[in-house]
Amino acid sequence: MTGGDMAERLVVKDLLGFLDSYAPFALAENWDNVGLMVGDAAAEVSGVFIGLDATLDLFAEARAAGCNTIINHHPLLFHPPKQILTSTVQGRLIREALLADLHVIACHTNLDVVPGGVNDALASRLGLLDTVPLIGRDCAEDCGFGRLGVLAEAMAGQAFMAHLAAVLEQPDILVAGRLPESIERLAVCGGSCGDFGPQAQAAGAQLLITSEVKHSQARWAEDAGFCLVDCGHFATENVVVPLLYEKIADFCGAGTPVKVASRQHGPFYSLRA
Numbered sequence: 001m002t003g004g005d006m007a008e009r010l011v012v013k014d015l016l017g018f019l020d021s022y023a024p025f026a027l028a029e030n031w032d033n034v035g036l037m038v039g040d041a042a043a044e045v046s047g048v049f050i051g052l053d054a055t056l057d058l059f060a061e062a063r064a065a066g067c068n069t070i071i072n073h074h075p076l077l078f079h080p081p082k083q084i085l086t087s088t089v090q091g092r093l094i095r096e097a098l099l100a101d102l103h104v105i106a107c108h109t110n111l112d113v114v115p116g117g118v119n120d121a122l123a124s125r126l127g128l129l130d131t132v133p134l135i136g137r138d139c140a141e142d143c144g145f146g147r148l149g150v151l152a153e154a155m156a157g158q159a160f161m162a163h164l165a166a167v168l169e170q171p172d173i174l175v176a177g178r179l180p181e182s183i184e185r186l187a188v189c190g191g192s193c194g195d196f197g198p199q200a201q202a203a204g205a206q207l208l209i210t211s212e213v214k215h216s217q218a219r220w221a222e223d224a225g226f227c228l229v230d231c232g233h234f235a236t237e238n239v240v241v242p243l244l245y246e247k248i249a250d251f252c253g254a255g256t257p258v259k260v261a262s263r264q265h266g267p268f269y270s271l272r273a
Contacts, residue, residue, distance in 0.1 A: 004102035010256050011043060011045060012039060012043050013041040015045060015105070016105065016162065018038060019071070023110045023111045025110055026173070031076055032075070032110075037075060038077075038097040039069075040103060042104075045069045046066060047068065048070075049171060052072065052264060053120040054076040054106075056089075057262075058178065059093070059097065059100065061262070063263055067258045068101055070104045071244065071248070073107060074105065076094070076097070076106065077087070077090075087236065093141075114143060115142045116239040119145065119147045119190055120147060121242075122189075122190045122236055123147040126151075126163075128149030128152070129150055129152060132149070133147060134187050134188075134203065134205075145193065146188060146193060146196055146228075147188050147189075149185075151183065155183050157179040157182065161179070164231065168239070170266075172232070172270050173232075175232050176217070176221040177207075179207070180227060180228060183206055186206035186209065187207070187208045188208070190210070191211060194212065194214055194217035195214075196208060197220060201226045202259075207229055208226075209231060210228065212233055223248060232266055233266075245258060245260050
């Protein structure tokens with residue numbers, strides 16, 4: 001079934017097939033869990049709802065929007081549960097999905113590595129040109145974790161940080177190591193990729209934009225003369241949601257509503273004295 005056929009009955013399996021052609025599930029890391037988490041592949045899709053994380057609030061927003069099929073970046077079921085208890089958050093999420101006949105799909109590391117995925121979205125948002133994967137994969141020449149690229153024109157370090165905060169809508173940014181006075185060549189990797197600092201430095205990047213940088217990784221940056229920039233997990237990956245919306249809306253056509261979570265935001269906030 002193609003986008004032009006979407007006036008016909010669209011079922012979850014059709015959507016899974018499209019996602020597999022765009023971001024093949026087989027490209028996910030072996031520790032990951034992707035694909036249909038909860039639901040029925042044969043069920044009809046009333047609408048598609050897209051958001052980074054599987055949360056109770058996102059499920060409620062999807063239901064209110066009339067969407068029974070949810071696509072998240074982060075898997076609802078990451079580690080196999082030994083029990084499903086409604087006293088736990090995961091148990092309540094599973095219960096809510098089953099009772100509401102929701103079909104929950106995850107595209108995680110497969111969406112990280114493919115062209116047109118998380119890292120291309122992040123690089124594009126920052127205005128990077130001539131991008132190549134930072135950590136290549138055997139699957140394709142342009143497939144891999146992170147992106148390495150250049151700005152159209154070099155920017156002063158502080159000016160670039162202001163640009164970064166604005167385009168990611170993330171005012172709270174952490175920096176480890178010395179911020180270069182002028183920035184032109186840099187690496188990005190959405191999510192928790194502080195351990196890619198050495199590869200970014202070896203590739204000639206002046207800094208790596210990522211999230212969840214560990215203390216030891218920050219100390220490495222200081223000693224190595226490199227710069228790690230921590231923009232938060234949500235901000236570095238949520239950039240893919242609008243891209244997913246465009247692709248899925250084009251596939252579904254006018255017959256199936258496709259909506260994006262409007263209430264989801266990063267889970268952290270800053271308290272200042």
